[in-house]
Amino acid sequence: ATERSLVLIKPDGVARGFVGEVIARIERKGLALVAMEHRLTTVAVAKEHYAEHAERPFYGSLVDFITGGPLVALVIEGPRAIAAFRQLAGGTDPVEKAAPGTIRGDFALEVQFNIVHGSDSAESAAREIGLWFPNL
Ligand code: CMP
Secondary structure, three states: EEEEEEEEEEEEHHOOOOOHHHHHHHHOOOOOOEEEEEEEEHHHHHHHHHHOOOOOHHHHHHHHHHOOOOEEEEEEEEEOHHHHHHHHHOOOOOOOOOOOOOOHHHOOOEEEEEEEOEEHHHHHHHHHHHHOOOOO
């Protein structure tokens, strides 16, 4: 079934000039862009987005990182869009889990600085799209 997913090109991805590269991979896969915005993220939105990690030791540093510079937020759409983008991204750990050929496998070295975020389930996608694009 057609799905939507929230994708973030995180501040490291923007600073390193991978916006076009990430969007090109999304488009080549056949996924559609439904919304896209380059923006600075408030601490409130960052904390809400990563609420499930609130008790983790890296939470504070993750919120600092995600609010530390502009990012690009996108909503993508297509058949199995959530799993399809996670395939493009590769695993969270860009060295141990993400294969070469994936965004993280090709461009990242550290877990925190892993270039992109993609929703991990239909429930997360609905919550995250509501948070980042309340008008959709
Ligand atoms: P993301 O897919 O956005 O979901 C949660 C994020 O937390 C993850 O990508 C990483 O950027 C970050 N993260 C997960 N584990 C760690 C960790 N051990 N240390 C630092 N950051 C982490």
